[in-house]
Amino acid sequence: xxxxxxxxxxxxxxxxxxxxxxxxxxxxxxxxxxxxxxxxxxxxxxxxxxxxxxxxxxxxxxxxxxxxxxxxxxxxxxxxxxxxxxxxxxxxxxxxxxxxxxxxxxxxxxxxxxxxxxxxxxxxxxxxxxxxxxxxxxxxxxxx
Numbered sequence: 001x002x003x004x005x006x007x008x009x010x011x012x013x014x015x016x017x018x019x020x021x022x023x024x025x026x027x028x029x030x031x032x033x034x035x036x037x038x039x040x041x042x043x044x045x046x047x048x049x050x051x052x053x054x055x056x057x058x059x060x061x062x063x064x065x066x067x068x069x070x071x072x073x074x075x076x077x078x079x080x081x082x083x084x085x086x087x088x089x090x091x092x093x094x095x096x097x098x099x100x101x102x103x104x105x106x107x108x109x110x111x112x113x114x115x116x117x118x119x120x121x122x123x124x125x126x127x128x129x130x131x132x133x134x135x136x137x138x139x140x141x142x143x144x
Contacts, residue, residue, distance in 0.1 A: 029119045036124025039117040043109065051128050064105045067093040070128030081122045086110035 037054070040046065046057040048066035060066065076084070083090050088104035099105050113121070 029115070031116075031119035031121070031123030033120070033124045033127040036117075036120035036122065036127075039113070039120050040124055043113060043117070043121075045121070048106070051125075053128060065096065066106070067096060069125055076125070076129070078122055078126065081125055082118065085113075085118060085121065 040051070041057065046060060048060050048062040048064060050060055050068045051057055052068060052070035054070070080091075084093075086109060088106035088108060089098065089102070092098060092104065109118075
């Protein structure tokens with residue numbers, strides 16, 4: 001049986017699963033949900049996505065329908081969140097289809113976000129899955 005190996009690729013941890021022989025993307029550090037919320041806003045993710053329980057985010061302005069994030073109905077693993085952000089055409093959320101060119105209308109954020117921002121956004125979305133009704137503390141996120 002082949003042993004699992006890992007390497008750092010493009011600042012993301014790429015692990016090769018011995019059983020599935022498929023690459024598994026994950027972030028090499030834990031994120032900060034408050035900083036993730038700030039990055040979500042800064043990267044303009046809310047232009048397309050709503051996040052359950054976070055009424056302070058601006059309403060989406062994009063004419064392209066996008067999945068609502070957060071909540072128990074949208075539970076995703078950390079790996080699925082990382083893939084959805086860095087390779088949006090890899091898999092489509094239920095009820096959503098690719099554009100005419102076969103790709104996701106979502107831009108590939110692996111080209112514009114730092115690993116820290118990715119880890120923080122994933123932590124933010126994980127927190128919204130766990131308790132979408134939780135009130136966000138009014139604390140400033142750390143400086144990047």
